[in-house]
Amino acid sequence: MKRKINLLPFVLFAAFIFLLNWYVLSGLQSLSSSGFVTPVFCLFIIAAIGSLFLAIRRMDAHGMDWFFKISSHLLLTLFAAEVVLSVFLFIGDVPRIFTGHPRNIYWVEVSFLMFLLTVFLFVYGMIFGKYNYRVIHHVLYFDDLPEKFEGFKLAQISDVHAGSFNNPTAVQRGISLINQQKADLFVFTGDLVNNKAEEIKPWISYFSKIKAPYGQFSVLGNHDYGDYIKWKNDAEKTANLEQLKTYHQELGFHLLLDTHVEIKKDDQKIILAGVENWGLGFGERGDLKKSLNGTADNDFKILLSHDPSHWEEQVKVFRNKVHLTLAGHTHGMQFGLEALGIKWSPVKYRYAHWAGIKSENGRVLNINRGFGFIGFSGRIGIWPEITVIELRKNKAHS
16 A cells, blocks of 8 residues: 655645745845846746756765755755845835835845845855864863873864865865864764765875874764665675774774773873764664773763763763763754854754853763764854863862
8 A cells, every 4th residue: 555645745835935936026026127027037946946856866876966966055045045035025014014105125125135145155155164164172170180181182073074075175274273283182073974984085095194192083973874875785784884984993093982991191091982873863872881881980081972962861960970071963053153142053943052062060061063064065154163172170260
């Protein structure tokens, strides 16, 4: 028996797109009385949507080819700009409901300026924003940090998504920026690739240049397991994961899979643990207890765990205290605003705390905004991040 397809969501979305473009067209007609406006606009919209359908038919084995990426991103840009334009047009139209006056032509012009600004932001994000690497510094104080680790520096990146990169020069600039921080320890918190291990192969010579005196360590993220594409069989999927683990070795990354290592300075140590991916809705593979097996309650412990929901659900209440957890995963949705005291991204409606430092009962979480990008091939307002964390003993009082 064939399963019935619910067409209602598609019908509603199509109706929304139709009404959106009808409203935008009404704005254009307010600016120009030319008879060419309507047919030219309609042809443009038909061509834009048609290019996406053509792109879908051209999809390669990886899910998307260059034509799909270009057409889908242009359509996304157009859609976002039309939504912004419509919001501003609507603000101007509300008083007309009560007054019956014609549209204020100046407000219509402002609305179209906002349309152009939105297009500019998306184009900037797709060309420059996704490689606009920022270094974010945090100084964290712990009462029980071993004295020999006073001032110890960690550099963290997350979510490389190597299959999305298309600018070797820009990526090299980001890697050079990592090494310029002269961190004692480097950590990578998962999602090296989008789907396939082979994505990182062209970039091994770049990322293998990342060096730190106390080593480079990594964990896997949800995308690293190959769960989001079809494989010929389970053996092929397993082989892909094993190949990815081999590539971690070639990068010089010590992959921590539900285990830990001791980082020693003279006669003192801290514990660096790492778990397989554990995330609400993204697979719960990681075993926190196993990763800390053999550690003492009074050991100073740092955990690498890709998904911050792991900290919320398990780590912050785990009986064997983990002092600092380093995560990624959210990307800050690659879109938002962090300026003028405002910190906002749509991802906040999925993760209440989606970037930076959070502390509860002496247990600290840092969420890195990601080094790469996926889905939307750009970043707007939420720039790729290199985190530098300096550990200090005792909290400073000022």
